[in-house]
Amino acid sequence: MSKNTTICRCSDISKEEIRELISQGYTTLEEIKRISRAGMGPCQGRTCGQLILREISSITGKKMGELENFNNRPPAIGIKISDIVKGAEENGKNC
Numbered sequence: 001m002s003k004n005t006t007i008c009r010c011s012d013i014s015k016e017e018i019r020e021l022i023s024q025g026y027t028t029l030e031e032i033k034r035i036s037r038a039g040m041g042p043c044q045g046r047t048c049g050q051l052i053l054r055e056i057s058s059i060t061g062k063k064m065g066e067l068e069n070f071n072n073r074p075p076a077i078g079i080k081i082s083d084i085v086k087g088a089e090e091n092g093k094n095c
């Protein structure tokens, strides 16, 4: 994998950029996420999370098992249309 390899496709962040952040002292996935937006794309880090952890592990010498993954924060919860209609009917409104 070259230094120009894209690690986070959603946010277009390269391996070199991730390694630079780690060398600046951002050594957790959450710190890297907040400073670079890696892991905030549509896949929510499913693609890049493990790759970033591997870079953190290789630079800091920590084992992969010692590193914390992203905190899962789903952007939204699906709501059935029938539940919306039911709620409107209960409040005396027509849909």
Ligand code: FES
Residues within 6 Å of the ligand: 007, 008, 009, 010, 011, 038, 039, 040, 041, 042, 043, 044, 045, 046, 047, 048, 049
């Ligand atoms: S590849 Fe990083 S958030 Fe999708």
